Structures are given as structure tokens and as C-alpha cells.
Amino acid sequence: MPLPLVEVWEQLQARVEQLAGEAGLQILHGILEEEVRQRVGPPYRPDPAAGAVRWGRQPGYVVFGGQKIPLDRPRVRTRDAEEVELESYGQLQQDGRMQRAVAEGIVCGLSTRKYRRAVESVLEGYGIRKSSVSRHCVRATAHQLRQLCERRLEKLNLVALLIDGLEFKGQTLIVALGVEESGSKHLLGLWQGATENATVCTALLEDLVARGLSTERRYLFVLDGSKALRAAVEKVFGTRAEVQRCQWHKRCNVRDHLPEGCRGDYDRQLRNAYAMTRYEDAKAALEKIFRQLERINPSAARSLEEGMEETLTLHRLGVGPLLRRSLSTTNLIESCLSTVRHVARNVTRWQGGDHRVRWAAAGLLEAEKKFRKVKGYRELKELAAKLNLGLHSQAQVA
Template sequence: MKTVPSNVQIVAQDQAVGVGGLPEEVSLALADIAGVVGEGLLAMSVAAGMAVMQAMFEAEVTAVTGPKGRHNPERVAVRHGTGKGSVTLGGRRVEVSRPRARTVDGHEVPLDRYAQFAADDLLGQVVLERMLAGVATRRHARIAEPLGTDVLEGARSTGRSAVSRRFVKETETALAELLSRDLSEQDIKVLMLDGEHMAGRCVIVALAITADGRKLPVGLWDGATENKTVVRSMLADLVSRGLSAENGLLVVIDGAKALRAAVNEVFAGLAVVQRCTLHKRRNVGDHLPDKEKAWVDAKLVKAFNHPDPEQGLRHAKHLAGLLDQPHPGAANSLREGLEEMFTVARMGIDGRLAKTLVTSNPVESMISIARTTNRNVTRWRDGHMVLRWTAAGMLNAERSFRRIKGHKQMPQLVSALHRHAHPETAAATDTVGAAA
């Protein structure tokens, strides 16, 4: 059993000077810490941290000016009292007293330690995290950490306007980061495109998948509708930032004709298109009465999952023929882009990777996370606000990304895309194999 030393004393703040033979500054700091014990462990920790921070400020000034009270004719700077300052702490700006120093010819000496503690970056990140988690601007002050009464008396930057300004700044940064990503160093093999309707606008979103199966948000474009001009502009922007289809590219789309036309125009014959089978099933089902949906969908699933893509295509065409008379709308919807439902299968991709690539689920999942982040928005001011929020949500989703299911099969896809983009190479390889 440990014995408490007999010389340990607990004192009130007004008795702190000279306790136990400690220097006055240390005694006062200890008294400040002891004074907030009743407010909880976090408040006590904050008080200790603030005391250490002030000691760091003092140490830096001493390093520049020399010890207080000792005259040095060769010194290059002198103490210049203290000034009001503020540091970032617990999602707030907290007032502090900062020592100052000036050169002998009267110029202010910048203090690195204070600059580090006073930086706004961390506060902006805290605001962004809370807003994306659904915390309303008016509630930031209520959910902030309890730092102690003395610290909170001068705290600021938790009002609605201050929080809103910081969030706008952080989302501007997120949007700029997303729209300026250098893609030239990324070996992108799959591009998934989807449109998200928000606040009366259509935002086109792009998600890339690299040769090793990593997912990357790469594009975001605003338009009134999901038309070819808007999609073409976004694709051209991706190309200008380094996206290349030189060795083949698989583009997965939800079936919108505007997306397909833009892909043809920008990538010519280098890109192959896979239509989302899930969207096709939904679209066909929307043209059917409820009692017919189940059996039609079951036949579609069987056709799309057939191990032989040509046989699966024949089954799907046969189903369209069955629907011609009773439900012509469903038949026409099924036939539209039907060949491109089997692109991945025709390249010889199966298993888990095929299940990943025949739908636009990865990009829709990212959009879903982005949509969750803006659930508290009650008024969209303009298109730029829509882009800011969506970009922040996409980058927030990226933090939880893992490699796609079936990523170990990606070399198989890379080879198939290369053969598509360079058919002469594939033909030469076949000739050599036949000769051998």
C-alpha cells in the first residue's frame, strides 16, 4: 500500500504563492488547475493545458529577449508587455493573454508558438465535421465540450453566423479540392456516372475506380437537366485533369441517353459502356402493373446473370417480345440499350467484380452519404451552394471508402480493356499463339 507523502498540500488559490518552495508562476498555475476540479476532469485538463500553453509562450519570449529582470546590452529584442489574443479550443475561440516582444528598433517579433495555437484550421475542421454530421448551426454552442467556467467566459465563434461563415469557407475548400484533383497519376479503369436531382437542379457526379480497386470521387457538375452538354462538359474537365482512356475505360451509367451520347463524343471508341442492370429492372417495372412485376423481374435477373452473355441477351429479347402486346411501354424500355447490359460479361468478367461493375451502386452509395449530410438544409440559395454541400459530402464519404468487392480480379478487367483499346495487339497475340 502506497503512503501519501506528508509534505503534499492542497491549498486555495489565494494561498498558492510560494507553496512547497515552488516558483510563484508554478504555484499559481497549480492553484488555477485545482480551482476547476469541481467542474470535472475535462475542465481540469483544459486548465492544465492552458497553463502549459502560457508557459510555452513565456519560454519563447525568454528565448528571444533573455530572462526577465536581467539587463543584457547585447540583446536584440525586449519584452513589450502583453496583448489580447485568442486560440482554438474545443470548437471555440478562447481569449488568452499573450506576451509580446519587440526588436530594439521597435518592430514586433512574431511568436511561433502563439501562431500555432491561434491557427483557425482546426476550428474550421470541427465546424465542417459537425455540420456534415447533421448538427444545426444554432446547436454548436450546446454540444461543445465543457471547458470550465473561466475559459468559457471569453469564448466566441459559436454563434450561428460565425459557424455558417466557417462552414462556407470549408466547403469552398472542399469543392476546389474536388474539382482540381490531378488524375494524371491515377490509373483509372472504371468511371461511374450518375445524376442527382437537388433543389430543382441536376448535379452530375463521377466516381472513378483505379486498377487496384480504389474508389475516388473525381467530378461534379451542375446543370438544369441531365443533358448531353452538361455531361460532356464534365467529362472534358476530367480529361483536362488527366483522365485517359488510351488503354481502355469502362464507363458505367444509369441508362440516361445524355450520358451515353456524351461518352461517345468525348472518348470515341476507346471507352466501353455498361448500363446499370438495377436501373433497367426498375425502369421496366415502372411500366408494369404490380401483379406483373415479380415474374418479369425474376426473368430479367436470370437473363442478366446468365453465364453466357449471348444466351442472356436472347432471353432478355424474348422477354421483350412477350411484353410487346400487353405492356408495350415495358417492352420498349427493356430494349433500349439492352446490348450494353452485357458489356462486363462479354469481357469475361464474372464473380464478385462483375456484381460490382454491372450496377452504379458504388456511385449511388456515395451520393446517398452526400445527401444525408445536407438533410438539414431548408433553403438552397443557388447552384454554387448545392455544389459546395455535395462536394463536402462526397469527400466525407471518401473517408469510409474501401476497395471494391472483387478487386483481386481487376487485372483481368485491365487486360480486357487494353484488348478493346488496342485490337491490333490482341490480333497479333492470337496470331503468335496459333503459330506456336
């Protein structure tokens, strides 16, 4: 007769999961026993040539399933009665394993209060109360922040750098993102500042150079229109840097100066102008909009005129529509902020120090896991050749 398999599984599922957890513990026992056997020899038959002997067991723990699980560890001593540390036990007990498990759970939406309920479903352990989980989370996010801010950049074949300031929980965080010639995106760093002032912006660019970003190559810098960022780029990289002003920010700035009734019409005209393929056509269309705005709202006209040429840098370089759409705005960075907000949604009290920047780093690294190549990435090689025409010519001669 056929068995009701679904009903049987519902009754046995908890027990099967428990057996799987116990089997994992047996494997960890086996790992420890194997190291002892290699150091001492088989049980009750110690190797006379070995310089150590078994010395009973002692209560201990290993990190397993995102928590600390009690485990009796074997002890080994030298023949002079000195304790011998087991390498495998130290690896299974590393706090880094616990911190990574906590970080993954918190990023996926677990709160520090609910973490214990989530991981105790298989085995009963300890070290997973709210206060312990919070401490592990602090250490894990601090490690992620160091990992992000200390990345070496020598091996990255970067073509474009996007820099933007983000308002996050009452503070300004400046994020740098790089696009390689292959189309891959990489987070380059995260800086904390009260505002996007020139001192902070210059410090972040100098930090990128210190971590391996070459100043001999020419890059395309995509900026949001901040004067401090523009001045910092010119100070560190000189006039050789090509700057693309974010077209989305430019449209927003112009729109904010206009009355409610005509915002949609002029925003549509700006969007159509930036969508043109030829540089001459796009510039002529913007100049026509500028003359119209001069008659109805001089403030909006001045906003459009300021930095207008830099909003057409990609047009001037002859970049195709697909890649131009990816690099004409700072949306590649803006999209990361939604992940940052999602990761930090359970935080209710923001404290001083590096609390915000740690959570922002955790969210940015989570967003980086989902990065794809930029649209139009096949044109990046040609863009890199245009930016570094002299270097490419020297490479071909060599």
C-alpha cells in the same frame, strides 16, 4: 474500505474535463513561450546577439476545442521597435482550424444553434454563436467543394468510372466516382446543372481530362442510361470507351412500362438473366424476354431493346460474378446520396448560388471516409489488361 468510484466520478467528471482543458491551454502557452525563448533568450536574460526583445503581453485568442479561447500572447519587437510576428501564434489562430472543427460538428449532426452548447462543456470561449458558426460553415464547405473539384488524377490507376446524375433539393448534381486497379474508390468530381444535358456532361469529362485523366487508356464507363452522358463519353473518349449501362436503371425502366400485375414476374426474369455467367446465355435470355414483351406491351419491349447490348458489357468482357455485381449498376454512387441527405438533414432553407453543391460536397467527402474496396477487386487487374491490351503488351516488350 472500498470507495464508491462510480459516484465519485460522476461528481468529479465536469471538474476533470475542465482541468484537461486548462492543461491544454497551458501547453499552448508553453508553445508560445518556447518560440519567444528561441528568438530572444530566457526571461530577464536576453541574448545580446538576438535582434529582438520581449515587449510585454497583449490579449489575443487561439482556436481550441472548436471555439476561440482568450489567451494573453507574448509580444516580441526588434531592437528598432518593429513588431515580430510569432509563427506558432499564427498557426494556433488559423481560421482553418475553426472551420474544420465546425465542419466536423455540422457533419455529425449539430445544428448552428446547438454548436455552442456542444463545445462549451469544457472551456468558455467565443466566436461560436449561430451567425459565426454559419459563416465558418460556409467557408469550410466552400473549401471542401474546391478540394473535391480540383483533385489531380494523374497518380490514380483507374479502371472504371461511374457517372450518375442525382436529384438533390430540386437540382441535378452529376457525380463521378473512379475505381482503381487496387479496388479503392475515389470521388473524382461534382458538377451542378439544371439537367443531365450534353453540354454539362461534356464539360465534366473535359474537366477530368484537364485534371490528369489520360485519354490514351481505355476505361469502363458505368452510366445510368442518360443519352447525354453516353454522347459526351463518345465525344471525349471516342469509340474506344467501353460502356456498361446500369442494369438496375434498365430494370426500372422496363418495369415502369408494365401493368402492376406482371411487374414482379418480368423483373424477376430480368434479374435472373443478368445473373447468368456466360454472355451468350444472358443475351439469349434477354432476347426471349423481349419477344414476350412484344406481345403484351411493345413500349416495355422497346425500352428493353434500347441499349440492351451495353447492359451486357461486363458479361462480354468475361468479368466474374462478384466484380460484375459491383460494376453493373451505379449503386456505388447512389449509396453516397444517403450520406449527403443525412449530412444536410438540419438545413431548413435552401438559398441560391452554391448552397446545395457545397453541402453535397461535404456529404460526399464524409461518405468517402467510409469507402471500402469494391467486391471482387482481385479481378480488376485482369479487367484493366483486357481493356488496355495494346498498352500492356507494349509495357511487357519494354
